[in-house]
Amino acid sequence: MRPILMKGHERPLTFLKYNRDGDLLFSCAKDHTPTVWFADNGERLGTYKGHNGAVWCCDVSRDSMRLITGSADQTAKLWNVQTGAQIFTFNFDSPARAVDFSVGDKLAVITTDPFMELTSAIHVKRIARDPDEQTGESVLTIKGPQGRINRAVWGPLNKTIISGGEDAVVRIWDSETGKLLKESDKETGHSKTISSLTKSADGSHFLTGSLDKSAKLWDSRTLTLIKTYVTERPVNACAISPLLDHVVIGGGQDASHVTTTDRRAGKFEAKFFHKILQEEIGGVKGHFGPINALAFNPDGRSFSSGGEDGYVRLHHFDSDYFNIKM
């Protein structure tokens, strides 16, 4: 499994996303330009120029026509995937962090960071089919959690919004009324910042990664804790394999401590766990900084990782991978 190194970003990677067909890979980084790559050979296809700050997150519509990005420049932007043109800019009063299209791509959830006097918030925006009709109005704004909300995604049938962030609590909100429906409890939940949250292919369960050195698998509807995967390093990113019963977890020693210790001490590995048995299967080394982003190709035959080191590493699995016996 020789990885393809994709060097296009000049700053640490923040997020990776495959489109539904699995032929395109979108990457976000702290430099200001989200980039799209061929998911097969890692060739750069194009960039989306227009943001004026670190880009934290992105999502692509089911038909691969629209891209939405959230940035520290206090905007979220809609792009035409094909031409790279900006379609619309949602302006906020604080940095935008997580973005996610709903089923049907008619709604988008955008979270904003706490900034100056403002608290963090979850905004729901309507996405118009015709770009000319697009408005910046919020359908719903949810406030409440303390600290940054690092991820917010749609629950099954767009009925709920699932969020996680600095206060280490996973919350499920009613997407109509903004009412808090469920909350993970202190005992079983994470004890430190939730850094990432990804849904399974069908949205029935989701995985959260936390700086408490663990990742947890939850039921999307009931918020029941199903599994816990424990590692030795803070978790920055995680992903669920759509093909096999595997999850991959990445992270590493905090970037601010990296220079003080040996390279091996950082454990900048993408670790594979058996989803059901919770046992470690193996690890993929290579990054020389913490892993900030992970994504599985929808066909489950390749995955990519983005690091603090500014590289995206694209891994196509060897045949051995599909024969792992547990």
Next chain:
Amino acid sequence: MAAASVMDVASIDLVARAMDMASIELVASNLGIDLSTVNLDSIVLPPGEDFGIPSDDEEILQREEPPEFEAGFGNVIIVDNLPVVPQEKFDKLEGVIRKIYSQIGTIREGGLWMPKDPQTEKTLGYCFIEYNTPQEAELAKEKTHGYKLDRAHVFTVNLFDDFDRFMRVPDEWTPAEIKPYTPGENLQQWLTDEKARDQFVICAASETEVMWNDPRQLKPELVYRRTFWTESFVQWSPLGTYLATVHRQGAAVWGGANTFNRLMRYAHPQVKFIDFSPGEKFLVTCSDHEPNNPRDSHRVVLNIFDVRTGKVMRDFKGNADEFSAGGAGGVAGVSWPVFRWGGGKEDKYFARIGKNVISVYETETFTLIDKKSLKVDNVVDFSWSPTDPILAYFVPEIGNQPAKVSLVQIPGKEELRQKNFYNIGDCKMYWQSNGEYLAAKVDRYTKTKKSTYPGFELFRIKERDIPSEALELENKNDKILAFAWEPKGHRFAVIHGDNPRPDVSFYSMKTGRVSKLTTLKGKQANALFWSPAGRFIILAGLKGFNGQLEFYNVDELETMSTNEHFMATDIEWDPTGRYVATSVTSVHEMENGFNMWSFHGKLLYRLPRDHFIQFLWRPRPPSLLTVEKEEEIAKNLKKYSKKYEAEDQDASLLLSEQDREKRKQLLEEWEGWVKKWKRMHEEEKAIRQMLRDGEASDEEEVYEAKEVEVEEVVEVTEEVLPYEFDQE
């Protein structure tokens, strides 16, 4: 001020009740006081009176005051045998006393009180002095008890608290009440473990846990866990009976049959170090206290407790310099252990080094042997034989006097052996654990005296006249990085070299002369860890080498395995030499926890723990088997091991069975979830399609993982088929 004095207490009361300024002004005008002439800040309220108005600074002040000030009169001393003086001379005497006692510590304001006879107006010949701290009071007692003011007046100084106690001593002696005997718990219960496992204790963050090492299950089994069990560290007693914890108020020991109960407490405020005697009869505790005056050195208090009764057998107090090794001074703080125990497990003698003396005490009376110390000019170091009452000390070269290592028999103080050295620098002494051999590592000066090269002098203690021989390394530029005797054995290992990858050599004393067994070249090692049973050794590369471990068999002279425990800081063999634990303590931020290995270097299990502080195996008392019995077992090992092998097999079968069960259960559970999700997904299909404007393509959300067929080449064999020409 004049105006303020006009205000009597009643008016102050009024003012206070009035509270706000407007009413203050009103009251003032009523009383005919011009407020502008009154400095309100100069009004002093009667002490303790707050007129019902709580002051906010008062609370802070109270909090700042350490609680011990208020508890008892620990900081008050009584000085007796003062001259009895009339009123005229009172001030003069008080001045003298104040001068003497304020040198020792800070006397509190109004803390010197010399009572007078109300009739004669003469003093009564004693006074009370109140210091800021109990430590100062104790120091004052120690320093001025017996102080000669003049011939007729020798001070008698007592702590106020003691006085109280003396007063309570009944005049008539009553026989002590003999308590009925209550049998204690079996403190050695852990030795009777059926699986013959060993225990260990770990401290991580605020948790302290005692566990069984269960290599068959490949995990530890918890025995006892306690949060905030100790305030700094824990320590096993040398025979493993007790676990000692250290607290602000003193030390405590814990033990018991199945759990850990507190067996005894040893009060010693701010105790810093503890040390058991080898036979665990006595416990030495030590604390050093910051001096009030920065020019003074630290004050050190040592207590020797009887472990079982908790009684203080003897205490030592003094300056830190008195207790630093070699009397060298200069270095602040105590070199621990101050007292070194000698004479094996009987705990008969203990000794400490002083300036030009070695003080040897015996534990019968806790006094110096023959009432005097062993006088050795310029002595810098000494050590006890681990088994016999033999003391070895080293005196460096001074002027024309050669340096010497000397062996002295205690209690007779006869010199058994003396060896002189010329042109040497430092010397370090290493005893073999049975006290059979002593190695003195000496740094010899080269001819130019600019550098040194190492050498050894090896003494055979058990042979007649204690013969010795010199050993030098082949390469004179080599530095000695580590030296270690094989426990109970006749071999020793040395790490030497002058480059980053040093060599390791093994020597044997078995033959008539010391002989080299082998040298391993270019090893990544800087520390040696012999198995307590001998034969096996770990050559460890700690610190700079990042935790390289080489498991080496010295009998066969072969490496069994090489491993790494990245960043490892500590290595501890279990007392039987079967397992070894390597740990990363909190000196590193990452990787904290320990790894458990078999003696031949197979990783058994790992246990990560944040803020890992300590790993300690519970020591075992020496074996009760005779040497002959041990030899017999070694000879017929096959016979004995059969039973255990069968047990091992059963355990591992059981383990895999359990593992299979667990997996099965997990998979079933998961199946349940998937089934539920599938159903929900199916139910929601219509709505989902609607959300997607009727787009029906749900196929990619099909659940099952697609069956992936992969061809795998199992084996490729080449066969040469005989090709016979004549067949054509």
